[in-house]
Amino acid sequence: MKKATLALALLAAASALPTYAQQQGVHQQSTEYEAPTDPLVVQKLDKWRDQKFGLILHWGLYAIPGIIESWTICSEDWIERDSTIAYEDYKKRYWDYSKQFNPTKFNPEQWASVAKKAGMRYLVFTTKHHDGYNMFDTKQSDFKISSGPFKNDPRADVAKYVFDAFRKQDFMIGAYFSKPDWHTQDFWWSKYATPNRNVNYDIKKYPWRWKKYQDFTYNQISELMHNYGRMDILWLDGGWVRPKETVNAEVRSWGAPIPEFSQDVNMPRIATMARQAQPGLLMVDRTVHGPYENYQTPEQKVPDHQLANPWESCLTLANNWGYVPNDVYKSPTKIIHSLVEVVAKGGSLLLGVGPRPDGTLDQEAVTRLEAIGKWLDVNGAAIYSTRSTPLYQDGSTYFTQGKKGTRYAIACLPENQAAPTTLTWTGNVPKKGSKLTLLQTGKSVKWSASGDKVTLTMPAGMSTQAGAYPALAFAFVPEK
Incomplete structure (x- = not known):
């Protein structure tokens, strides 16, 4: 041949x-x-x-x-x-x-x-x-x-x-x-x-x-x-x-x-x-x-x-x-x-x-x-140097734990879609009165909790950039 x-x-x-x-x-x-x-x-x-x-x-x-x-x-x-x-x-x-x-x-x-x-x-x-x-x-x-x-x-x-x-x-x-x-x-x-x-x-x-x-x-x-x-x-x-x-x-x-x-x-x-x-x-x-x-x-x-x-x-x-x-x-x-x-x-x-x-x-x-x-x-x-947490997932949001106690929530967003104006997850509630930081910007994000449901308000402008964010990661101190 x-x-x-x-x-x-x-x-x-x-x-x-x-x-x-x-x-x-x-x-x-x-x-x-x-x-x-x-x-x-x-x-x-x-x-x-x-x-x-x-x-x-x-x-x-x-x-x-x-x-x-x-x-x-x-x-x-x-x-x-x-x-x-x-x-x-x-x-x-x-x-x-x-x-x-x-x-x-x-x-x-x-x-x-x-x-x-x-x-x-x-x-x-x-x-x-x-x-x-x-x-x-x-x-x-x-x-x-x-x-x-x-x-x-x-x-x-x-x-x-x-x-x-x-x-x-x-x-x-x-x-x-x-x-x-x-x-x-x-x-x-x-x-x-x-x-x-x-x-x-x-x-x-x-x-x-x-x-x-x-x-x-x-x-x-x-x-x-x-x-x-x-x-x-x-x-x-x-x-x-x-x-x-x-x-x-x-x-x-x-x-x-x-x-x-x-x-x-x-x-x-x-x-x-x-x-x-x-x-x-x-x-x-x-x-x-x-x-x-x-x-x-x-x-x-x-x-x-x-x-x-x-x-x-x-x-x-x-x-x-x-x-x-x-x-x-x-x-x-x-x-x-x-x-x-x-x-x-x-x-x-x-x-x-x-x-x-x-x-x-x-x-x-x-x-x-x-x-x-x-x-x-x-x-x-x-991601790096983290370990898993007992409650590691809520829908498309995943959670990791830093070695010094910082908790991370990582919301995986649908491909080629804009970021939502609000995000919610259940469990892994931040400590009352603490900051919740969006790693993408390094700035604090407004959040509230009702029982074990956490709601975040996204910064203005993020929702207009379709596909720009495969996932959004947040750092916070969890409730003990």
């Missing part, structure tokens, strides 16, 4: 994938939680909970054809591919994108600057996705960006420069790492077919091969922990790779193929090494509840209720995690509303953006991120 025809076919397949991916390719949220006991981890977890808004960058081979990340090389019935290409030929074509990946406009300083302006405060960068393509200069594999056309660029070890650029902007730094690796022979062995996302050979029959995979995983994570500066988060994806004893009824209910044998990569060994290199490191072994899931990660959804455990919602700015041409972006107002809801329910928001194959960010993404940042510039006090 000609390259142009193939590209069109792949894009057509990609356009069909997001709906299915939301059902089959996402990580469910584990319902069990085990709090860490290491004082340094507890301290860093509290610091992370103050940040509230993070960026996850999915960047890899999938950016070249502009398709869903990694999943098209997985042989499961929810995956759509060009039916004229044999499966093994498709995998080879996909992996051959490594011969084309040459991001000559790679500019991580620009990425970090945009994220800073957006009000983001922590980063998670994909060092390796499930396809096994490494975005760091690992010595364990030649399947990496620093061995392809980009190898002679002084920034060929792209992860190093991404992490450095974001550190200079005072971000907490997280390394995304996929526990499954579909490229290595020690996970998908070419002796056998690759029927699904799991290891494709019998680990009990070939324990020596699985031991090689455990060592491979350990060595790669060791490189990340020792060679790439300060790390705050090790964000481990691929929760189906897990010890057998953690495969419970909850895991089986996901609908994804979860084998009954153990795919244990030896997390205690990895954690000991990682925290010796990076004291206080947060480990996020997604959905594998226990000592190595320091916070939970519901994907592409916001929980329907408040959660007491540390958690983040992983949402995309567009429809896909990685770059897909002509993707449909969510509005800044929608993202702001999601951020407000997440924070009021006790979580953080990790927003996904996919750089283009040339190393630049799509301008549409930049524009939306900057708009989100403008709102946070004046309303951030109601």
Whole structure:
């Protein structure tokens, strides 16, 4: 098939994938939680909970054809591919994108600057996705960006420069790492077919091969922990790779193929090494509840209720995690509303953006991120370093609590509509005779209370500016 025809076919397949991916390719949220006991981890977890808004960058081979990340090389019935290409030929074509990946406009300083302006405060960068393509200069594999056309660029070890650029902007730094690796022979062995996302050979029959995979995983994570500066988060994806004893009824209910044998990569060994290199490191072994899931990660959804455990919602700015041409972006107002809801329910928001194959960010993404940042510039006090309150929501108004006792009410306004002349909410009544401040202006707002119903009168002129205010945040001292 000609390259142009193939590209069109792949894009057509990609356009069909997001709906299915939301059902089959996402990580469910584990319902069990085990709090860490290491004082340094507890301290860093509290610091992370103050940040509230993070960026996850999915960047890899999938950016070249502009398709869903990694999943098209997985042989499961929810995956759509060009039916004229044999499966093994498709995998080879996909992996051959490594011969084309040459991001000559790679500019991580620009990425970090945009994220800073957006009000983001922590980063998670994909060092390796499930396809096994490494975005760091690992010595364990030649399947990496620093061995392809980009190898002679002084920034060929792209992860190093991404992490450095974001550190200079005072971000907490997280390394995304996929526990499954579909490229290595020690996970998908070419002796056998690759029927699904799991290891494709019998680990009990070939324990020596699985031991090689455990060592491979350990060595790669060791490189990340020792060679790439300060790390705050090790964000481990691929929760189906897990010890057998953690495969419970909850895991089986996901609908994804979860084998009954153990795919244990030896997390205690990895954690000991990682925290010796990076004291206080947060480990996020997604959905594998226990000592190595320091916070939970519901994907592409916001929980329907408040959660007491540390958690983040992983949402995309567009429809896909990685770059897909002509993707449909969510509005800044929608993202702001999601951020407000997440924070009021006790979580953080990790927003996904996919750089283009040339190393630049799509301008549409930049524009939306900057708009989100403008709102946070004046309303951030109601978001950052806050915690949830017992009464966290009344309709479209959400409430947060500052560490010094200030209460915040954040009224999410309908998109592209003017602010109302009055606002009301029930509960979270301000202290009698106290000031109630509109963060947007820094000025006091007239308010009254009748029982537990609070009524605010908006400043003149605000109601004429349609769409100017995605949400209005108010600070007050609550009644005791």
